Amino acid sequence: MAHRGTRERLAVQQAETAQEAALAEARRTEAAARRDGLALALAPALARAGEDDPAAPGLAERLAATVSAVGAARTGLQAAQEALSALAPQLAAARRDSETATAQAQSAAQAARDRDGAWAALRAERAPLLDGQPTALHRSRFNDQRLAAQRAQQAAAADLATAQAALAAAEARAAETARAASLRGRHRAARGRSRPCRRAGGRRDERGRACGAHRPAARHGRAPAGRSARA
Known part of the structure; x- marks a missing residue:
């Protein structure tokens, strides 16, 4: 009886072991x-x-590092997005400035084209003038003529100044000569007044004429006797 009971327990244990083995195999298969x-x-x-083999050694560590890097990148991306949001007004202003500058550049380019067209039209109108030569050549010639005229004017002014100086000197000499002649005349008049009268010891006036008492009688309507006789 005891031996039978032992075999039964072994059989039960064996059955349980087989069942547990089957369950373990099912779990292994499922895993x-x-x-x-x-x-x-x-x-x-x-x-x-960059991983091809799921069973490669150190895969978990590399994946953990990748996950950490991705998390850090997401954090940085969020910070960048927040900074971008904070800079949105400045970016909008810069965009408006850029659009304004672009419009101004286009307007300036159009104005430059218009000026070039006007300049070409003016050059075409000017071509028959001045024998079609550049303005610079005629400007140089006119400038040379102007300088020559200025030099001639300066030379004429110098000659005029010399002539005026010579005239002033001549006038000064003439005035000096006139003064000398006047002085000589005065001296002769003075000497004439100091001489005795030719008639009866009379004296002459300041002009060298005989004094009133001894003037010719013709002044009173009578001719001197000597003159009547000679007549």
Whole structure:
């Protein structure tokens, strides 16, 4: 009886062991299936991360580092987006300034084209003038003529100044000569007044004429006797 009971317990234990083995195999199979499914699902992500073998050593550490880097990148992206949002008014102002500058540049370019067209039209109108020669040549010639005229004017002014100086000197000499002649005349008149009268010891006036008492009688309507006789 005791031996039978032992065999029965062994049989029960063996059955339980077999059942546990079957359950363990089922769990292993299920785990393998889940592993294969996860590996298949993770294959694209692993490929983007540069990992081809899901069972490669150190994969978990590398994936953890990648996850950390991605988290840091997301944090930086969020900070950049917040900074971009804060700079939105300045960016809008800069965009408006850029648009204004672009419009001004286009307007300036159009104005330059208009000026070029007007300049070409003026050049075409001017072509028959001045024998078609550049203005610079005629400007140089006119400037040379102007300088020559200025030099001639300066020379004429110098000659005029010399002539005026000579005239002033001649007038001064003439005035001096006139003064000398006047003085000589006065001296002769003075000497004449000091001489005795030719008639009866009379005296002459300041002009050298005989004094009133001894003037010819013709002044009173009578001719002197000597003159009548000679007549």
